[in-house]
Amino acid sequence: MGLRTISESRCFGGVQGTYSHASTATGTEMRLSVFVPEQGRSSALPAVIYLSGLSCTEENFTVKAGAQRWAAELGLVVIAPDTSPRGPNVADDPAYDLGQGAGFYVDATESPWAPHFRMYSYVAEELPALIADKFPLRPGALGIMGHSMGGHGALVLGLREPGKFASVSALAPIVAPSQVPWGTKAFSAYLGQDRQLWRPYDATALVEDGHRRPDLIRIDQGEADKFLGEHLRPELFAAACARAGQAVEVHRHAGYDHGYFFVATLIGEHLRHHAELLAKR
């Protein structure tokens, strides 16, 4: 698996890079951002995959979240993939919440999306193998987190792949896509009308259907987030976890909105959550 270097910059003693590779999962060239702290020169390190939200590429998180400062301190590799396949030969939609930039971390079954929109397989299978091959990662010490649509992805991947991802957290996630407009629009397009087929991609449904994690799932949510009541609804996931006995903490923060100033404020605590769980691996 070849990795093409788009850019590399020294940052907080480590290296912040942007790379691309030919993805077998999506059939496209996929970009990703990787920060390797200085400790990675001599040791294999725990790592966290960060999944971004609607309309983002691998770049938004990389330049806006300030994660490198904390990752350098904690000795964590941080990987941020793009949010969908892209390119002139890839299906798209003019809306920001469907198509390129809005992969929703599912394997699409419907036309015209099915050939390339396979972000679940990409993040669950191809990406972990790629980064393990190319960067100094400690086997088994991989966490996953995300923001908004990427928080949905992190919860779903964490619940379905507990053996692959040893820690899970989410910032302002879409926790019940089958029940909110962003999710029902995307799932109808990518997965079709049979709502039973949506359940493997809905964190709340996955908990209802028996999926569990042994570790605590951490969620943070801003209370001034304009998408909170319509699209995010963390209370639905919290209630399902309470009924099922799944450990979850939902921290609510007065005054914070949905943007990257919220992500930047909380990213340090989230990376610490992962570092503590991954230290045991």
Add this chain to the structure above:
Amino acid sequence: MGLRTISESRCFGGVQGTYSHASTATGTEMRLSVFVPEQGRSSALPAVIYLSGLSCTEENFTVKAGAQRWAAELGLVVIAPDTSPRGPNVADDPAYDLGQGAGFYVDATESPWAPHFRMYSYVAEELPALIADKFPLRPGALGIMGHSMGGHGALVLGLREPGKFASVSALAPIVAPSQVPWGTKAFSAYLGQDRQLWRPYDATALVEDGHRRPDLIRIDQGEADKFLGEHLRPELFAAACARAGQAVEVHRHAGYDHGYFFVATLIGEHLRHHAELLAKR
């Protein structure tokens, strides 16, 4: 002086806002970004103006530097103005290093720039008065710093206005614009061909001409910065300061380039430099 709120977001317990106002100095609507940490709700705080580099607006620093995390810890207000007047009725040039986005912190005397390109007066006079009026600032406790073209601006303003700016620092600054291509191009256009008229806008020349500061000037420079040898040349300023007895520290950092990953890595130490000097005011 009215201030129009473009956006405000909670960030690290404080408020990160973007505002605009009708500038008397430039005759245009000018934008600025202001971070007020939580301490500003009950106290008047020291503040630092950050001047950005070529092609930047007030936004680049605001979203990329991660300054809010340190400013919240140190109790500093941080203000980032735009780098030039802008608008359809403002002179411009297709090059990235002249015209809109490239004000060079001078008061232009030449056509077509003179009517609006008055960034020296804007930063020296109008901006300090505006922020003192609108935000919880402690009188006399104002520092200035900048990056690249903005580092040039900070050094010049700091040397010419030591009574107004109580602390000065720069990241990868243009220290001798009269001697390098970026500066000679801009100064020829904005100030004309008489090089004597450039000296008040050249930090190295200002030191040669007797300008001094009582405090230490801090400069940081990446050694993998592709502009180092042609445009930045910190050794010219260091030599002038050594001859003149002006205290300066130039910290060089192996492997770091010119971009915001370098700024993000050093911004905490720079804000600390300012906080320590401003604490005495």
